[in-house]
Amino acid sequence: MAGSKTVRIVEVGPRDGLQNIKTVVDTSTKLELIQRLQDAGLQNVEITSVVSPKAIPQLADCRKILSAPVVKRWQQTNGTLRMPVLVPNTKGLRIALEHGVREVAVFVSATEGFSRANINCTVDESLERAKQVASVASAAGVLVRGYVSCIFADPFDGPTPLPAVSRAVRSLLDMGCYEVSLGDTLGVGTPPDVRRLLEYLKAQNIHTERLAGHFHDTYGQALANVWTAYECGLRTFDSSVGGLGGCPFAPGAKGNVATEDVVYLFQQAGVDTGVDLQQVVDIGVWISQALAKPNDSRAGAALASKSKISSKKSSKITDRPKEALEWSILEQSDNVVVRRAGGNGNIVLNKPRNGNTLTFPMISEIIQAFKSFESDASISRVLISANGKFFCTGMDLSQAAQAVGRGGDASSKLFQALTDLFELIDNSPKVTVACMQGPAFGEQRDGISRLFKTMMEPGSDAVHGIAEFQQKPLPRINAHRSFHFGADERIWDLSNYIHYIISPCPKTVDNINMAEPAESSTTRPERSPESRSPPATAGIKRIRQACTSCRQKKIKCSGDRPRCINCRRVMQRCQYEPYSAVSASLSGNSTALLLGLTKDVITTDLLQRISMIESKLAQLSDRESQEFSSAAFNEANLPMEDHNTVEEQPQLQSNAQEDVLGVPGLVNQSSPNMSTWRSGSSQSQTFSTFPPDSVTQSLVDTFFQWCHNQPYSYFHEGSFRQKLADGQLSKCVLLAVLASSLRFSEHEYYRDNRSNAIEAYAREAWLSVLGDHMTVEDSCHLEVAQATNILAIIDFTAGRTSSAWLKIGMAIRIAQDLQLMKEPSETLPLVEQEERRRSFWSIYLLDKLVSLGKHRHFAILDEDCHVRLPCDELTFRSGGWGQNVTLRRLLDWSTDVGVESGFPVAILASSVLARCTRRLLHDRNTDETPPWDSKSEFASITSLLLLVESRLQVDQHPIRNVVDTYRLDDGVIDHPAIGHVIFARTVFHVCYCLLYHPFLVREQVRRVKCQVPSSFMRLASQKSYEHARDLVNLLHDAEAVGCHLGASFYAYSACLAGSILSLHMHTEKDTEKDTESQRYLELLSATQDSISILEGMAKFWDHASKIHHRLLTFHANAYLFDSLLDTQLKSVIDPGWERSLWSMVDYGEMCRESSLSIPSPKIPAPSDSPSFPDLELESEQMLDLGLDVQQISQIDDNLMNFDTPNIKYLLELASGGG
Structure with a gap:
């Protein structure tokens, strides 16, 4: 046998190779992998493992694999094909037998440490399990293959003794395994180690004919070990295509030896494997790309590269595959990155945090980079791209605006630089491409950036300023030319203007086929004089004579200054717009909007006149409030006022730092403290204006990262940003968003005044709701409901529970008035339909959560909710259509909707929480049915919780494993997507904590007029402990892997669980007297974690700080309540203590008061x-x-x-x- 020139290769990629991949691989991909491997000549393929999904989530689809029609057909028709399935125990074997498996594999470890870590048992116990499997399998006529892991070393115990390996191998052979595979799990073995082990086994009468080699390549020794084993007589080897593999229980272990490498080795040595090497190489390339991982096969990578080169030589240029370009960075700064690849130059806008807003330094660096490419004869094409979500969201024109506001001229700096940039691009002989991966100037992907639409032609004189802009016609884009660059399309030359494409892929620049154009330069036709003629301009419109308030109410205004008759009668401030109200569609970044860069262009003289008029009006006005300087709301919005000061007439000072702007559609009227406000002095900020645009953008980013789906979801991010850029957001909703996100922001602008800013923005948002919408007929719309709900959360967590309660009631009534509880009209855009659904369910969630108290009942009933549940997050982001069910159907056991996580299950869990609240807190004296009675509401709730558990699959998928499935391509957690998963699981455990809370259980059984079963009390005690522990572990583990605990409700959850654990800990101490017992240490750790979670949340939430202090107080006095866990119910609780205990389950009281009053015993x-x-x-x-x-x-x-x-x-x- 040792001289045989054939070897058998067992492909373990579909099982051992994939089990350590973090991202879940589709079942279809796995089946295709198996099919391809068989087509390549591999007749031994280990296809899956019947193992618990909790242990290895990647193999959770084992039943789908085994029941797939193609697998059934292979097993029934192909006698030579062997597809072993790994089974850990008899339960797994039964499942395998049910699916017609003809060969199984069992595994044991040669060492104790790895055995305990891997399968949680000793070596002897694992051998006994394997023996049981082998016995049943043999009786059923199924072949059994054995594995021995850690043959050279154990990650926990160190080097493995040779007798330990021999004992494991001998045991497997004796129990009926036809073959035993020797596994170097850590990949630490060397050829001398292999030779020594095999010689030792031969001396123990274990022949190589019944052995196989399974080598990992952690230290690059796998292939050498394979050849040494072959020389020692082994003829069977396990391998994995592409070098896939590794062991989740062996830290640092890399993949198996690559099948390509093994086949290449034996092929070159003249040993037959029966495998088509080129097909295996192609499979390795394919699966590596499918898994987005490098190909770890050295031979495979080399042969694939060689194949590509050969293919290129035999193909025409037009048929060449589009390969990713190898870019080399020439220069890099905070503004731009300059790089090249062959004849292609690339200028990358590098300000993703600011939406790649163009600044003067950035324009200068772009010009400099472009000129360097202009002078380089080897560059024939220049690409302009951007990092981040947005290509270019506008231009930072604030400095020029200040100059114009002071009567200066910005053309010498701003518009000259802009003119230079456009002329440079326009006159360049190079082909120029704008590669846009996302919205530009706030527009959608199918709208080319206005920056590159508005190409300027050289002026007739040396001055290029605002007046020059008036004479520049917009180019007309040919609608017949494609804006999308597909596989067979060319980049269109747009004649006099830049060349551009819009790609659906963020990595456009890297994936474009940059075949050199036929001509390196482009001949540009002469521009006709007609092309320079200015467009027709509209006549100048008169300034509106009606004040803002009268226009809102649609009533006649007297036009009296400074206050009209109507405003004097109702004693309200009167606002006139001191500018020409030219109707314009505002778009772009809001900094650009401050200048009013609309379709109607502005002259310098007009800006100066408007600035002077503003100053005069401010002196005549009898109000001190500051006008908002943001384009985020329309002309009907009212300015914010400082309600803590007496009305005075502000005296404007002429200051070099003063920012006085006046533009069509917007007002920014400076007050005496504007200079200090703009200078960033945190001591003088009153936050009576909108923050600078860069700060607003930062807070919006923070909102969608920290607040969106935590758990409330109101806005489609792309739509929200579009409205913000277009000036279509209501003032109330934008202010509410800013106030909500501020607690998570670390922006330097707010420094130590974050709390003041939150209060100021929230107050003004509420005044906008009342003044702009509640006093006007039919003025309430979706954004008002959204803003009111957000403000209710701010109030509730700040301890203003009564105010919050009123706002929630208003939000509910607005939602009912808008018919949000019913399905939206199909005529609405899909995004708007989904926003309506999500806004309603967010109001629903808040209604349920704030009702966790004795005296606050929820207002929305489940039977009134006819609108479907929200779709999944990815579908929502893409703006697609997602089919989902109603809450009523989701509450039905018979409904198989495939919902395992996300917003729908969060709503389902909250619905059950509401039933717990009504049963335990609201109707304490109405239900006398014992909770252990199957007809009781208690039993009904327990049944619903089992339904929630089945939807969540809590035990099968620990949160650490679930988080890995919500990582983006770069490994970063998708926080908005995972948010509802964590929240749903938290609410699930909170329901159990309330249902079995020692105090609330006592309250339920106290009014029962029958004997209380002691087993029920023991069950309640155990359940309260288990779910309190699991809840804290859930939050702790989620935070440990990097998730945001942004939901305010987590503070209540941590306190509820922490108080239960504290009761158990004190009882455990009293009964055990051994503070080193495992249960006591577990309780101590979990209690500490609950306190730490609250301590961390207190950095962002005021109520978390109060609850943190409350839990500390309760913990210090928990020994007073140890009778709550007495199953005999002998003692009576003091009324004062009872009030304290009620306050520990009342969410509203937790938010109001930080002190916990506990009477002395x-x-x-x-x-x-x-x-x-x-x-x-x-x-x-x-x-x-x-x-x-x-x-x-x-x-x-x-x-x-x-x-x-x-x-x-x-x-x-x-x-x-x-």
């Missing part, structure tokens, strides 16, 4: 009662925990780890007379 507690576990708390956290002096004196000094804070606390008591 009537009977002094034992000396060891108030002892505290060694929690890792910051020093200030132990202050003011609600302990009286007597309790403090009883604390054991040896158990206190916060001596200094308590000394400070006592001193404060003394100094305060307490």
Whole structure:
């Protein structure tokens, strides 16, 4: 046998190769991989493993693989094809047998450490499991193959003794395995190690004919080990196409030896494998691309490259495949990146955080880079592209605007630079391409950037300023020329203007086939004089005589200045627009909007006159409020006022730093403190104006990263940004968004005044809701409901629960008035339909969450909700249509909707939470049915929670594994997409925590007029502990892997779970007396985690800080409530303590009050009662925990780890007379 010139290769890629891939691979891809491998001549393919999805999520589709028609056909018709399936136990074997599997594989570890880590049992136990599998399989006529892992080393135990390997191999052979594969799991073996092991096994009468080699390539020794094993007599080898593989339980282990490398090795040595090498190489290239990973086969990569070169030589240029260009960076700065690839030059706009807004330095660097490409004869094509989501969202013209506002001339700097850039591009002999991966100037992908539409022609004189803009006609884009660059399309030459494409791919520049054009230069036709004639201009319109308020109310205005008759009668401020109200469609970045760069162009003289008029009007006005300087709302919006000051007449000062702008459609009227406000002095900011545009954009970015889907979802991001750029957002909704996102922003503009800014923006947003919409008939629309709901969240978490309650009620009534609980009209755009659905369900969620209290009942009933549930996040982002079901159908067990995560299940869990709230908090004295009765509401809720559990698949998919499926291509977590998954699981555990809360269970059974089963009380105690622990672990694990805990509700959840754990911990301490017991340490760790979660959330949420302090106080006094876990229900709770316990489950009270009032016990507690576990708390956290002096004196000094804070606390008591 040793001299045989044939070897058998067992392909393990579909199982062992894919199991460690983080991104879930489609079942269809796996089946295609198996088919391709068989077509290449591989007759031994391990196709899958019947293992728990919780252990290896990648193999969760094992049943789909085994039941696929093509697999069934292979098993039934191909006698030579062997498709072993790995099974860990008899349960997995039964599943395999049910699907007609003809060969299975069992595995054991030669070492104890890896065995425990991998399958959670000892080596002896794993051998016993394998023996049971082999026995049943043999009786069913199924072949059994064995694996022994860690033959050279264990990641936990170190080097593996040779006798340990021999024992495992011998045991597998004795139990009936026809062959045993020796696995170097860590890939640490070398050829001498292989030779030594095989010689040892031969000495133990274990012959190589019944052995196979399974080598990993962590240290590049796999192929050498294969050849050494071949020389020692092995003729069977496991390998994986493309070098796929690795072990999830062996840190650092790389993939299996590549099939391509093994086939190439034996082919060159004259050994027959029966495998088509070129087909295997092609498979390796294909699967590597499908998995977006490098091809780890050295031979495969080399042969594939050689094949491509050969193919290129035999193909025409027009048939060449489009290959990614190899770019080399020439220059790089914060503004642009300049790079080249062959004859192609590339200028990359490098300000993604600012939407690639053009600034003067950026324009200068673009010009410089373009000139360098102009002078380089080897460059024939220049591409202009951008990093980030947006190609170019506008131009930063603020400096020029200030100059114009002060009476200066901006043309010498701004427009000269802009003219130079456009003329340089327009007159260049190089082909120029604008590669646009996303919206430009706020427009959709099918609208070319206005920056590159508005090509300027050289002027007749040396001046290029605003007046020059008036004479520049817009080029007419030929509608018959394609804007999309497909596989067989060429880049169109747009004659006198730049050449451009719009690509659906963000990596356009890298993927374009840059075949050199037939001519390196383009002859440009002469421009006719007619092309320079200015367009027809509209006549100048008169300034509107009606004030803003009268126009809103559609009533006749007297036009009296400074206040009209109507405004004087109702005692309200009167606003006149001090500019020509030219109707224009505003678009682009809002900084550009501040200049009013509309379709009707503005002259310098007009700007100066408007600025002078503004100053005069400001002096005549009897109001002090600052006009908003943002294009985010229309001309009917009112300015913000500082309601904390008496009305005065502001005196405008002439200051070099003053920013006075006046443009059609917008007003920015400066007040005396404008210079300090603009200078960024945090001490003088009153936040009575909109922030600068760059700050607004930053806050919008923060909103969609931190607030969107946490759990509320109102806006389609692309649509929202478009409206912001076009000036179509209502003032109330934009201010609400800014206020909501500010808590997560670290922008320097707000410095230490973040809280003040949140309050100011929220206040003005609410005044806009009342003044701009509530006082006008039929003025409430979707954005008003959205803004009101957002403001309710801000109020509720700030402790203003009554105000929040009113706002929620208003949001609900607006939603009902807009018929949001019904399906939207099909005539609406798909994005708008989905926004209506999501806005309604966000209002629904808030209604349920804030009702977690005794005296606040929810207003929306499930039976009134006829609108379908939201679609998935990816469909929503793309603006596509997603079919989903109603809440009523999702509550039905018989409905198979395939919903496993996301917004729909979050709503389902919240619906069950509402039933828990109604049962446990709202109707405490109405239901006398025992909770253990199958007809009780308690049992009904438990059944619904099982439904939620089946939808969520909590046990099958731990959150750490789920998060990996929500990572983007660059490995970054898609926070908006994962947000609802974490929230739904959190609400699920909160429901159980409430249902089995020790205090609430006691309240339920207290009114039952029958004997309480002690088993029910034990079950309730265990369930409360398990779900409190799981809830804290969920939040802790999600945060540990990088998820945002942005939802305000997580603070309530952490406190609820933490208080339950604290009760159990104190009870455990009293009963066990062994503070080192595993359960006690688990409780201690989970309690610490709950406190740490609140501590982290307190950085962003005011209510989290209060709840954090409340939980610390409760934990310090939890020993007082240990009778809650008494299954005999002998003791009676003191009314004062009962009130304290109610406050620990009341969300509203948690947000209102940080202090927890716990009356002192009537009977002094034992000396060891108030002892505290060694929690890792910051020093200030132990202050003011609600302990009286007597309790403090009883604390054991040896158990206190916060001596200094308590000394400070006592001193404060003394100094305060307490």
